[in-house]
Amino acid sequence: MKAKIGIVTSSDRASQGVYEDVSGQAIIATLKEYLVTDWEPVYRLVPDDQVSIETALKQLADEEGCSLVVTTGGTGPALRDVTPEATEAVCTKMLPGFGEQMRSVSLRYVSTAILSRQTAGIRGKTLIINLPGKPKSIKECLGAVFAAVPYCLDLIGGAYLETNEDVIRTFRPTGLSK
Amino acid sequence: MKAKIGIVTSSDRASQGVYEDVSGQAIIATLKEYLVTDWEPVYRLVPDDQVSIETALKQLADEEGCSLVVTTGGTGPALRDVTPEATEAVCTKMLPGFGEQMRSVSLRYVSTAILSRQTAGIRGKTLIINLPGKPKSIKECLGAVFAAVPYCLDLIGGAYLETNEDVIRTFRPTGLSK
Amino acid sequence: MKAKIGIVTSSDRASQGVYEDVSGQAIIATLKEYLVTDWEPVYRLVPDDQVSIETALKQLADEEGCSLVVTTGGTGPALRDVTPEATEAVCTKMLPGFGEQMRSVSLRYVSTAILSRQTAGIRGKTLIINLPGKPKSIKECLGAVFAAVPYCLDLIGGAYLETNEDVIRTFRPTGLSK
Numbered sequence: 001m002k003a004k005i006g007i008v009t010s011s012d013r014a015s016q017g018v019y020e021d022v023s024g025q026a027i028i029a030t031l032k033e034y035l036v037t038d039w040e041p042v043y044r045l046v047p048d049d050q051v052s053i054e055t056a057l058k059q060l061a062d063e064e065g066c067s068l069v070v071t072t073g074g075t076g077p078a079l080r081d082v083t084p085e086a087t088e089a090v091c092t093k094m095l096p097g098f099g100e101q102m103r104s105v106s107l108r109y110v111s112t113a114i115l116s117r118q119t120a121g122i123r124g125k126t127l128i129i130n131l132p133g134k135p136k137s138i139k140e141c142l143g144a145v146f147a148a149v150p151y152c153l154d155l156i157g158g159a160y161l162e163t164n165e166d167v168i169r170t171f172r173p174t175g176l177s178k
Numbered sequence: 179m180k181a182k183i184g185i186v187t188s189s190d191r192a193s194q195g196v197y198e199d200v201s202g203q204a205i206i207a208t209l210k211e212y213l214v215t216d217w218e219p220v221y222r223l224v225p226d227d228q229v230s231i232e233t234a235l236k237q238l239a240d241e242e243g244c245s246l247v248v249t250t251g252g253t254g255p256a257l258r259d260v261t262p263e264a265t266e267a268v269c270t271k272m273l274p275g276f277g278e279q280m281r282s283v284s285l286r287y288v289s290t291a292i293l294s295r296q297t298a299g300i301r302g303k304t305l306i307i308n309l310p311g312k313p314k315s316i317k318e319c320l321g322a323v324f325a326a327v328p329y330c331l332d333l334i335g336g337a338y339l340e341t342n343e344d345v346i347r348t349f350r351p352t353g354l355s356k
Numbered sequence: 357m358k359a360k361i362g363i364v365t366s367s368d369r370a371s372q373g374v375y376e377d378v379s380g381q382a383i384i385a386t387l388k389e390y391l392v393t394d395w396e397p398v399y400r401l402v403p404d405d406q407v408s409i410e411t412a413l414k415q416l417a418d419e420e421g422c423s424l425v426v427t428t429g430g431t432g433p434a435l436r437d438v439t440p441e442a443t444e445a446v447c448t449k450m451l452p453g454f455g456e457q458m459r460s461v462s463l464r465y466v467s468t469a470i471l472s473r474q475t476a477g478i479r480g481k482t483l484i485i486n487l488p489g490k491p492k493s494i495k496e497c498l499g500a501v502f503a504a505v506p507y508c509l510d511l512i513g514g515a516y517l518e519t520n521e522d523v524i525r526t527f528r529p530t531g532l533s534k
Contacts, residue, residue: 077271077300078333093433096274096452097459097470103275104282104460111325111349114275115333122433147467155434155471171467255449255478256511274452281453282460289503289527292453293511 003039003159006060006069010083015047023072026135037162048074053086061126067158073133075118084117091121098145105144125157147171181217181337184238184247188261193225201250204313208320215340226252231264239304245336251311253296262295269299276323283322303335325349359395359515362416362425366439371403379428382491393518404430409442417482423514429489431474440473447477454501461500481513
């Protein structure tokens with residue numbers, strides 16, 4: 001069975017058709033570069049509304065059976081930025097190390113990286129990771145944490161993912177097998 | 179209209195007049211160095227008591243209309259250290275990147291920096307930032323995060339701040355105007 | 357009076373006798389290396405069950421009077437990993453800087469360090485610190501934060517600890533005396 005990866009773009013304007021969702025496309029392109037395992041994207045475009053984001057996350061995890069769900073948008077300090085709140089509301093375990101590491105890497109480029117509230121968490125057998133909205137930051141942030149994603153999915157009973165080791169060197173502790 | 183910046187010193191002894199509040203003065207002096215925008219300090223000196231700190235924060239945000247409120251004191255692990263709790267209680271959004279970055283910079287100087295629980299958050303159109311109590315650490319910590327403050331206020335609808343670029347190089351993404 | 361330090365190993369298999377608890381032993385050996393103060397370990401081995409961990413933590417803090425309690429195991433993303441939850445449930449104050457610093461140091465060795473949810477907090481006069489389950493990581497993580505532990509205990513009214521300065525250089529701000 002193909003691994004499923006959910007992509008949730010949270011954007012009022014993109015969801016109204018005001019502009020194209022380049023961020024969601026950037027995530028799919030980056031994941032294609034990283035993964036050698038056969039996988040299938042499941043895509044959702046929602047407004048910056050907490051209930052809409054929660055609903056998308058729950059569907060992708062519970063109904064679609066995605067092992068990984070990656071969000072983009074809604075991680076800043078503005079009033080309509082509620083993706084971290086939606087993520088926390090649907091997860092049973094939070095993984096603060098993801099946000100710390102993504103901010104730490106983004107800080108090498110811009111001092112405003114500390115404004116990002118992006119986090120990650122577990123819902124059942126699904127890992128949910130928030131990425132920022134800007135396409136350039138998406139690649140920086142996903143690259144900052146992806147080496148730990150396959151082993152995380154092993155631990156929570158998700159799909160077995162293999163990466164292109166020339167791009168992302170996955171870490172799995174010795175002795176762990178499929 | 180002048181930008182207003184709240185300064186809250188939380189200290190049992192300073193509020194009883196046992197000693198002078200040098201920390202609050204250090205914040206005002208540092209902000210004078212950083213900002214070229216015309217601004218006005220609104221000062222509060224309160225005991226290390228959660229309700230008193232919350233009340234001061236709410237007044238400065240809601241009644242005084244401060245775009246930024248900076249606290250000093252009460253961020254350690256001792257029983258009377260409750261400033262982060264008061265901050266979290268009055269904020270609708272927390273910004274964990276501020277605490278991470280301030281601790282990370284303080285760690286270059288002292289290994290006890292990990293004991294600081296300082297954080298930051300948003301209440302309406304006000305950004306609240308906790309600083310430690312020691313005057314020396316205040317400058318280190320404020321310097322570690324201030325470059326991101328003006329853009330944060332832009333995003334939450336606060337005052338437009340401009341810094342002395344020789345001291346603090348403010349980062350605002352291109353294309354963003356007043 | 358001798359300082360008491362609690363060691364809590366959370367492991368389903370070790371608590372069933374399937375294998376020996378090498379992690380708990382590694383903590384005791386590391387603390388012996390660090391401390392010159394006379395101290396006594398108080399040891400508990402429990403299954404990966406939140407209530408069992410909470411009960412052990414409360415007994416060590418409230419009944420045994422341990423100034424420091426160090427846990428090992430149960431900090432990952434898997435379903436049975438609940439040590440951070442148990443810690444948060446029994447603490448009145450959390451110290452996020454410990455987890456940040458331990459993950460930051462572990463990241464120098466393995467990219468999966470971001471999966472660790474380890475944290476630290478205060479219960480009364482007791483500091484509780486989560487360490488990972490792997491003996492190799494235990495030493496890395498304890499070494500990453502221990503310099504701040506003695507001063508933390510001073511601030512919360514715990515035992516006065518002195519370290520072997522050749523191994524761990526304790527930081528206590530000037531002017532602070534026993």
